[in-house]
Amino acid sequence: MAEVKDMDFYQIEKKWQERWEKKKIFQVSESSKKKKYYVLEQFPYPSGSGLHVGHSFIYTVGDIYARFKRMQGFNVLYPMGFDSFGLPAENAAIQAQSHPKKFTEEAIRNFKSQMKTFGYSYDWNRMIETHKPDFYKWDQWIFLKMFEKGLAYRKKSPVNWCPKCNTVLANEQVQNGKCWRHEETTVEIKQLEQWFFRTTSYADELYSNLEKLEWPEFIKTAQRNWIGKSHGTEIIFEIETERRPNFILLHGYTSSPKENFFPWLKKELEKRGYTVQVPVLPNTNNPDVSEQVDFVLKNCKFDEQTVLLGHSLGSVIALKVLEKVKKPIRKLVLAAGFSEPKFLDKKRSFEKTFDWKFDFEKIKKNVSKIKILRATNDSAAPQERAETLQQHFGGEILDFTAENNHISGKEEHVVLQQCLETFPIFTTRPDTIFGVTFMVISAQHPQLMDFITEKQKTVAQKFLKKITSTKQEDMDKLGKEGVFTGSYARNPLNGEKVPIYASNFVIADYGSGMIMAVPAHDPRDFEFAKKYDIPIKPVLLKKSDESYSYVMGINEEDIKKIGITIIEKTKSGFFKIKIPPDKLEDYKAFIRKNMKAGFWNEFTTKKGFYFIFKHKDGKIEEMELNEKTNDIIDKYGMIFNGEIPKNNPENVYSWLAKNDFYKELLIHPGPGILINSEDFNGLDTEEAKEHITIYLVEKKLGRKAVNYKLKDWLISRQRFWGTPIPIVYCDKCGIVSVSEKDLPVKLPEDIKFNSTKNPLVNYKPFIEISCPKCKSLARQETDTMDTFVNSSWYFLRYCDPKNDKKIFDTKKTDYWMPIDIYIGGKEHATMHDIYFRFYTKFLRDIGLLKFDEPAVKLFNQGFILGENNEKMSKSKGNVVLLNEAAKKYGVDPTRLFLVSNASPESDKAWSNAGVEGSVKFIKKIIDYFAHFKSGKTSKRAESKMHKYTKEITAYISNFRYDLAVIRLRELFDILNEETISTKDAGIYLKLLHPFCPHVSEELWEKLGNKGFISLESWPEADETKIDQTIEKQDEAVNQVVNDVMNILKIMREKQEKEGEQIYLYALPNEVSFYNSERISIKIGKKVSVFAVNDKNKFDPEQKSGKTKPGKPGIYIV
Incomplete structure (x- = not known):
């Protein structure tokens, strides 16, 4: 073959990248007869600093897979683009008083150049840039479709505000009270009119479809928790404020006040x-x-x-x-x-x-x-x-x-x-409805001021000021604080009027932003009630077969006689006892007979509490505690204690709960038997949930409900560098959508940046616009969309990136979609990974897509850390730039290192020594092929070639690139030991190609092949050619090498001795397994092999006696 010994990495990288580009070998179309495969990485934001090796890791992971699937015969769509709207470019523009477009497009040119340098096999003909009008026109088109369907809407809401970004943040973009972009910046709460997408309309499908996805389980769990599905009951509470309403009711066409619901409605309102x-x-x-x-x-x-x-x-x-x-x-x-x-x-x-x-x-x-x-x-x-x-x-x-x-x-x-003023309250515990003693509305609720009375306004405003000035991270230290609003809610089941408090422990956008508080059965409510001296009303008695009693007026000896267990004797001479179920009736009889006059005894039963009173005249009265007997029992309790009965009797269960002995039975968050709950007394928790819900539904006071923690997506941003919202505000027509024919609403290019605020707000050529309906002067919306909007559908535009007539040709998306493998960071689990699922479902519902989920499989790559095991960043000085790595080490060695040593889903530290090891390995391959002599492939080489082809194929398929690289190294060592044909040498290069595309192309050509190895077929393993005898022999050799290396290590560490000569003693039928020359090369020491029955063997310490099948005896001198 041709000379390759002095191969220059840079020259061959340049050579093959130019050839790939010239021949357009990575461009694809829908006309191919091959089966499609869509490989996609989450596209990058083009920052000014360019790519470092940490960034490139995700693209290397994707490129290896794309090359692999291409060689397996698939028509591989592997595109790249840029998520090019965003704050960094805008902030840079503000500093330079220039336009962010300039910074963005310079960064894109830099990114694209660096990506090409690394040989990524993208179809660059499909590149998209989200800041270009031909892309964001379709952002706006989707917005209009959502607006038509009621999924895009505007409302006043408490929002997360980052003072450093000067814009609002979605809930998903607030992490531990800090901005996701600025980890040091505390997020504030503001009340603003904002645009939202109704993601909650798809909450149930977003939740239930997770079961169908071949995604990492921890991602699916994170989404389940974020969506937060809860089954419960929605209960309607009427609100009473000091500002009493009056009503005007207007009937409809051909009707009158005497028809339909009007007579009933008038009566109900007047009744109040x-x-x-x-x-x-x-x-x-x-x-x-x-x-x-x-x-x-x-x-x-x-x-x-x-x-x-x-x-x-x-x-x-x-x-x-x-x-x-x-x-x-x-x-x-x-x-x-x-x-x-x-x-x-x-x-x-x-x-x-x-x-x-x-x-x-x-x-x-x-x-x-x-x-x-x-x-x-x-x-x-x-x-x-x-x-x-x-x-x-x-x-x-x-x-x-x-x-x-x-x-x-x-x-x-x-x-x-x-x-009426009503509030729907979602609860998973309708069984506790009779225990509600107060309500709590979020201190950030937009309607809060409607509840605060004039009398409470000063103290409420003082409290709210304290809340808004408290940093998010200090909220927990603040504890559960609140203030009485002056307004009340009416319990729909018992009509009780309970106070409404505003507090910091209720979230404004969970449920309705108000909760019913049951302090007896919720620790958080209990803490708040104790702090503000709010009544605590138990409505659930812990289940127990035994009965408990706090006994007065009985002698200790008498109690012991009937076999009752005394738990504790108090300082006052009273007893805490536990009564077995089979002795309860005997105990009642005992109390009637032995309790002193002027005392009473109460004890728990399976239905609640039972009281026996013995008056001073000896008369006995006994009764179950319930709503009918409560006042009598309270009155007797006062009289027997020598006190004057109250005009307003106390709830007996509340004063029983003050007794430490009964407290744990009455004050608890768990299930139990209903007490203090009128007609529902005696039901257990689960029965009560069902019966109370049925009753509420029948009375039109509530309904079965499913609640989600997922909130609608806040998309408004008070910044310039994003997609303009295609909405116009007209004094005559109200909110009007821009006509589709007038899209895109473009960002102006002749605008000045001289402050951190959105310059569109004061830019008249943008703001002043004719109303699309009445043609009067109107105002263009100046907020732009969250940049996550762009990344929520970009993967579809890759299918048809140059279409200027419609968002995409559905025939093309029908062919390419869904994504077969989507590669990206796990940090997007509850942002992008939810948003792009939401978009897919919406576009399906308007007839553009025929599938439910955007990606069949999701792979989350890890991070490449600095050599100090910290995340790469400029401030830490541990950044390794992509261009510098390519120049110093070469592209292929860098690529190979990035996927060696650990699974791609794991974090790993950059190591100069590690990448130098990859350089050495590739140079060994180059040197091998420089001296390659073709011959007949040996039996061992043939067996290994098929075995390792099978394993490498499986490892790449499952993203275990690290294990595939180990097998490539092992297979190379075997090729060095054996004779192989030119054809089999080419097979090795094919296996190497996804990892080292440039070197493999060069060596493939030097072997005399035509065309591109990139387009060659992936090798197929023939399992019939895997020789099990050879494999067994090699397995034995590898085992003995490991055993010897361990012994040598122990000798060095414990005996401070370096062994030089190794003797192995094998069974006679296994001695042929152990080739002394091969083992010597692997260990780097001289090795002699004997059969255990060899009379001439050297065995001074009888180590041959320790030989076992598959495990030779070992002696080292």
Whole structure:
């Protein structure tokens, strides 16, 4: 073969990279008859500092796999692009007072050049850059589709604010109270109007589909925990504040206040003491909008506490009324509402006669809160009308099943609940509902100030200031703190009015942001109740076969006589006892007879507590403790203690719980038997959960529910360098989406960066725009989208990156998708890895995709650390730049080192010595081929070639590259010992190729082959050619080498002696296994081999006597 001894790494890297590019051998199309395989790494953010070897590790892992699958005969899609929007470029632009596009595109050129230097086999023809308008146009298109479907919406919300980024962060981007980008920066909470994606609409599928994914279990567990599925009950609590509402109810077309739910609703509201106005709208069969609006304004009294309900056409009248009211009202409730004509069932006369133009901005300003009620069983109003209303003026959509079509039942409980101030409380413990003694609303809840009364305002504001000024990491030290709001909630089951506190221990965006507090059965609630002297009401008695009692008025000797166990005798001379179940009736009789007059005895039973009183006249009264007997028992307890009974009797279970003996039975978080719970007493926890939920559902006071910790995705960012949100704000039309034909909404290039704030806010050419609907002057949204939006669908654009007519050709995505292997960091488990699943499901639901999940398999690579085992960073001075490594060591040695020594999923430290070892190994290969002489492949070499081909194939398939490299080294040692043919030498180069593509291409050519080894077929192992005798012999040799090396090590360490001569004693039938020359080469010492029955053997210490099958005796001098 040709001369290769003085091979220069740089020259061959350049040579083959140019040839690959010239022949476009890595470009692929859908026309191939081969089976497709899509290999993808998470694409990088192009930072100004370029790539270091830590960054390159992920691409090396992916490239090895792509080359391997390509050689296995697949049509491999292996693209690369750049996640090129982001803060670093914007911050650099601010410092230089330039444009981030300049920094970004310089960084991309640098990244691409470095990636090409490393020989990655990307199809560069498919490169995407997310900062380019031809990409982010489709970000905006997806946003519009989500907006149409109600999955993109705007609301005021407490948000995470990073003062260093000057923007909001999604929940997933806050890590231990710090910004994910700036680990030293404490995240603050602000209340802002923001855009969200409704990821919660897919929460159930995101959770349940995890079972189908071939992803690492720890990633699936992390997502399950993040999504946080809980089964429980949603319970409706009515809220009572000092600002009492009044109600105006507007009926619909051809209706009246005497029809549908109106009589019942009026009665229910008046029963609670509220003022209710239900005008009879004129000409209801042939309505005139102006006439009806004027009638309402003339005949109804509006003020700041008015709640206005519009049902069906009444909702249109309500909207028109709100355009004209003089003061903002408290709440607007729209039941089966709409703001445009056309219905599902039939035409209505008013569709053509009504004025369908609305001043949505004025409507929005004239109401504090909006509820949009949508019945899922409505056959008249299209379902999307609710989203249309929400897009115009915000508000909350509530979906439910109405009692009758078009929300026209005689009783519509959801309508009542939404007219009132109600809070849905999710709980997994409905069995404790009777133990609620207070409610807690999050101190960060957007509606908190609605609950705080004038009397409590000063103290509440002082508390809230303390909370907002406390750093996140100091919250735990602060403890459970709160303040009474002045408002109350009413328990829907027993009607009890309980106080509402604001506190720091409730999360604003979990459930409704308010919890029911049961201090007897929740440690957190208990701590809070003790601190603020809130009643503690036990409702669960721990299950126990034995009964317990705190005995007074009985002699110790008498107790012992009946075989009762005394647990403890108190200083007061009382006894704590445990009563076996078979002795309970005997004990009752004993108490009746032996207890002194003027005393009482209580003891636990399987249903609760039982009391026996012996009055001073000897009269005995006994009763179970329940709601009917509570006041009597409390009264007797006071009298027997010589105290005056209270006018408001205490809950007996509460005073029993003050006794340390009973406390652990009554104050606990676990299951038990219901007490203090009216008709549900005696049920165990699981029975009670079911029965109480059924009762709540029947009474329209609650429902079975599934709750998720997953929150909707906050996508608004107050920064420039991101995808503009395609929304316009019009004073007449409200929130209006940009027309698809006007996409993309482009970022301006002639804009100045002179502060850390978003420069779009003051840039008139961008802000000032015509309304797409009415053509009036409007305002363009200046927030941009979270950059995770770009990475949530980029993998689909690779399938059709140059399409300027549509987001992608579905025929191409049908061919390439889903991704077969997706490679990236485990740090994205609860951000990107959830977002791109969400996007896939949405795009499927609008008909663009035919699969449920974006990636069949996910592989998480580890990190390459600095030599000091710390993460590579400039500040630590341990960064090894990619170009420097390639220049110093060569690309192939660097690639080989990166995947040696440990599994790719593990972290590993960079080692100069380690990569130098790879250099030496590759130079040995080069030297071998420089002196290669072809011959007939020996039996041993043939056996090993097939055995190692099988193993290397399996190891690469399973990402055990480290083990594959070990086998490549071992196989090379064998080739050095044996004779092989040119064909088999080529097979070795094929096995080497994914790891060392440049050297293998060069040596393949030097062997006389044409074309590219990159496009050659992967070797296939023939197991019939694996000689088991040879394998057994080699296994024996390897074992004895290990044994000898261990003995030599012990001699050096313990005897400080270096053995020079090794003698082996094998069984006669195994002596041929042990080739003394091969073993000598492996050990580096002289080795002599004898059969144990050889009379001429040298064996001064009779080590041959220790010989066993497969294990020779060993003697070392």
